[in-house]
Each structure stands twice: as C-alpha cells, then as structure tokens.
Amino acid sequence: MNPDNQMMLSPYILPNGVELKNRIVMAPMTNFSSNPDGTVSDDEVSYYARRSGGVSMVITACTYVTPNGKGFHGQFRGDHDEMIPSLSRLAKAIKDQGAKAILQIFHGGRMCPPELVPNGEIVSASDVPAERGGVPSEEITPRALTEQEIEEIIHAFGETTRRAIKAGYDGVEIHGANGYLIQQFFSPHSNRREDRFGGSLEKRMTFPLAIVDEVQRVVKEHATPEFIVGYRFSPEEPETPGITMGDTLKLVDKLADKGLHYLHVSLADFYSTARRGVEDTSKSRIEYLLETIDNRVPLIGVGSIYKAEDASKAFKAGVPLLALGRELIIDPDWVQKVAEGRENEIVTKIDQTKQNELVISDPLWNVIIHTPGWFPGV
Ligand SMILES: Cc1cc2nc3c(=O)[nH]c(=O)nc-3n(C[C@H](O)[C@H](O)[C@H](O)COP(=O)(O)O)c2cc1C
Numbered sequence: 001m002n003p004d005n006q007m008m009l010s011p012y013i014l015p016n017g018v019e020l021k022n023r024i025v026m027a028p029m030t031n032f033s034s035n036p037d038g039t040v041s042d043d044e045v046s047y048y049a050r051r052s053g054g055v056s057m058v059i060t061a062c063t064y065v066t067p068n069g070k071g072f073h074g075q076f077r078g079d080h081d082e083m084i085p086s087l088s089r090l091a092k093a094i095k096d097q098g099a100k101a102i103l104q105i106f107h108g109g110r111m112c113p114p115e116l117v118p119n120g121e122i123v124s125a126s127d128v129p130a131e132r133g134g135v136p137s138e139e140i141t142p143r144a145l146t147e148q149e150i151e152e153i154i155h156a157f158g159e160t161t162r163r164a165i166k167a168g169y170d171g172v173e174i175h176g177a178n179g180y181l182i183q184q185f186f187s188p189h190s191n192r193r194e195d196r197f198g199g200s201l202e203k204r205m206t207f208p209l210a211i212v213d214e215v216q217r218v219v220k221e222h223a224t225p226e227f228i229v230g231y232r233f234s235p236e237e238p239e240t241p242g243i244t245m246g247d248t249l250k251l252v253d254k255l256a257d258k259g260l261h262y263l264h265v266s267l268a269d270f271y272s273t274a275r276r277g278v279e280d281t282s283k284s285r286i287e288y289l290l291e292t293i294d295n296r297v298p299l300i301g302v303g304s305i306y307k308a309e310d311a312s313k314a315f316k317a318g319v320p321l322l323a324l325g326r327e328l329i330i331d332p333d334w335v336q337k338v339a340e341g342r343e344n345e346i347v348t349k350i351d352q353t354k355q356n357e358l359v360i361s362d363p364l365w366n367v368i369i370h371t372p373g374w375f376p377g378v
Pocket of ligand 1: 027326
C-alpha cells in the first residue's frame with residue numbers, strides 16, 4: 001500500500017468508543033428505487049451490498065419521518081412500525097459486508113413534490129416558496145406548520161430513530177442539510193416565524209436542536225451507548241436572506257457541545273470557500289468549520305474526492321473522516337483498490353456501458369444519465 005494512503009485506511013474511534021475500521025464512509029444518496037409501498041426494494045438491497053464492502057460506514061439514502069415529509073419518488077418510508085422489517089433488510093445488507101449502517105432521517109418540508117404528500121399540502125416553517133434555480137416557484141407556497149404540528153414532527157424524528165434501533169442500525173444521521181425541513185427552520189429565507197421557533201438566529205436553532213434532543217432521548221431509552229448519532233448540515237444558502245457561513249458557525253458551535261458522535265458537512269467541493277458572513281472569503285469552509293469545532297466532535301468532509309491522492313490531501317486539511325458519494329456509484333471498489341495498492345485503477349467517470357456490473361437500478365441510472373454535468377462522464 002502507498003504510505004500516503006495509510007491514514008485513510010487506519011481505524012478511527014468515535015466519541016462513544018465505537019471503532020470504525022477506516023476513515024472512508026459512503027455519503028447518503030437517494031436512489032429513487034424503493035417499492036411503491038415505501039419498502040426497500042431488492043434492487044436497493046443489491047446496490048448497497050455492492051458498495052458496503054470497503055467503507056467503514058454507510059449512510060443510507062434519507063428516509064422520511066412523516067407522510068408529509070416524502071421528498072422523492074421511490075423514497076423508502078421510516079414513518080411507521082410496519083416498515084421495521086424493510087428497514088432491517090437494508091441494515092443487514094450493509095452490515096453483512098462489514099460496514100456500520102447509519103439510517104439518514106429526513107423531512108422534505110417545502111421541497112416535497114405535492115403529488116407525494118397527503119392532499120398535496122406542502123408544509124414548512126413559514127409560507128415562503130422555495131426559490132428553485134433562482135426563480136420562486138409560486139405554485140408551491142407552503143403552509144406554515146402550527147406549533148403542535150412542529151412538536152409532532154420532532155416526535156416523529158424520535159420515532160424513526162426508535163425504528164432504526166429495532167431494525168438493527170448502528171446509528172442515525174439527522175438530515176439538517178440541502179434545503180430540507182430542518183434547514184428550512186434554521187434559514188432566515190424560509191423561517192419568518194415570530195414564536196419560539198423563529199425571530200432571531202438563536203430561535204431559528206430551536207427546531208434543529210430539539211430534534212437532536214429528541215433523538216438522543218430515544219437513543220438513551222432504547223439503545224446502548226454504542227448507537228451512533230450524527231448531524232448533517234449545509235454551510236450556506238445562495239438566497240438573500242439566507243444562511244451565511246457566519247450563521248452556520250454559530251449553529252455548529254452549539255451542535256459541537258451536544259454530545260453528537262459526528263458532524264457531517266454537505267459540500268459539492270471539499271475546498272469551496274465561504275461566500276459571506278465571515279471575514280475571510282478566501283478561506284475554505286472546511287477550515288472555518290474545523291476551527292470552530294476545535295476537536296470537540298469529529299467532522300466528516302465530502303465533495304469531489306475522486307482519487308486516492310485527493311483523499312490523502314483532504315485528510316491533511318485536518319478532517320478525520322471523509323465521505324464519498326458519486327465516487328462509490330462510479331467505482332464500488334474504490335476503497336478495496338486503495339487497500340490493495342491498485343489506486344491507479346480507480347474509475348473516475350461513469351462507464352455508460354456498465355449499468356448492470358455497477359449494480360445500479362433503472363430509476364437511479366436514468367437520473368444519472370439524463371442530468372448532464374452531474375456525474376463525470378455524462
Ligand atoms: C444521486 C445523489 C443522491 C443524493 N442524495 C442525498 C441524500 O439523500 N441525503 C444527503 O444528505 N445528501 C444526498 N446527496 C449528496 C451527497 O451525499 C454528497 O454530499 C454529494 O454527492 C457530494 O459528494 P461527492 O462529490 O462525493 O458525490 C446526494 C447526491 C447524489 C449524487
């Protein structure tokens with residue numbers, strides 16, 4: 001093995017004492033392939049099994065915690081006890097290959113397509129439409145949730161965590177990123193409330209922090225201390241008003257003291273720089289985050305780490321763990337190749353002739369090949 005790659009293959013111990021066998025994790029990726037009844041499909045099980053042999057931990061595609069949080073066609077359900085056997089199948093497929101299985105838990109809020117939610121009713125922190133591609137989608141003005149409904153959704157995140165525990169997962173990741181409901185409460189764009197859930201930066205943190213508390217309460221009641229709880233966030237929003245890097249550092253400062261087992265930033269480019277809200281916009285977001293976290297909790301970095309040398313360089317920036325997303329769709333043997341000293345054989349562009357070999361379902365394959373520029377090679 002190339003000595004430069006030693007770090008990424010070395011074990012890492014999470015704050016709750018759980019040992020990860022190496023530093024590479026699979027990023028959560030929606031695959032649009034679940035069965036119409038919301039159970040995990042055979043195709044999904046095969047797709048995950050194919051990608052769980054090298055990484056230390058697999059974070060699943062997000063599952064929704066209430067029916068009005070369904071954000072994607074072919075998304076699997078985590079909102080009902082009847083789903084425990086289905087959730088369990090996925091956990092087993094991952095764990096059988098030697099990786100920890102982490103269920104990502106989610107509510108889509110104003111990003112949900114109306115045809116996927118009961119009565120087409122879209123909900124969010126406030127009645128502000130999302131700007132998609134810079135244009136407000138006027139047809140989809142969400143309804144602001146009542147305080148009681150907010151409490152119910154917080155409870156639902158705990159309930160899905162309880163199901164994850166029953167289903168045999170090693171942990172859950174709270175999806176507070178990518179513009180979905182948890183982020184909508186933190187964002188000054190989507191949260192214009194004047195009750196205890198909004199009005200100031202501090203109050204906009206109420207919902208995300210309450211979800212952390214509820215998930216941790218359920219874990220304490222139903223699981224052992226080895227059960228992993230992580231939190232994912234996006235550092236900035238392009239809209240004005242919108243979340244700035246400065247806002248995120250304040251949230252991260254709070255999250256770092258919450259007793260979580262990891263934080264996970266969502267970035268398309270590991271080296272991206274801060275847009276606004278901090279002094280130095282030439283400094284990378286990762287640098288700012290590491291400084292603020294100050295070793296209180298591990299940070300998972302991510303974003304266009306295609307080659308082993310990209311990963312070695314990223315570890316030198318100071319992150320203890322790295323997530324790979326598209327890279328593991330393109331080359332499921334990424335980690336094994338590094339371990340065997342064959343890192344120069346890592347494939348970095350999707351081979352459009354190899355859908356079957358890559359074990360990719362039709363719905364995911366179609367999205368990949370019809371979205372130019374998203375995956376290298378398309
Ligand atoms: C097909 C696809 C689906 C995704 N779905 C999710 C998701 O369910 N939850 C999430 O937090 N991020 C999701 N992401 C973002 C990835 O986790 C990751 O942050 C992003 O792809 C950048 O990492 P990469 O350059 O290694 O692919 C998705 C990305 C892709 C490509």
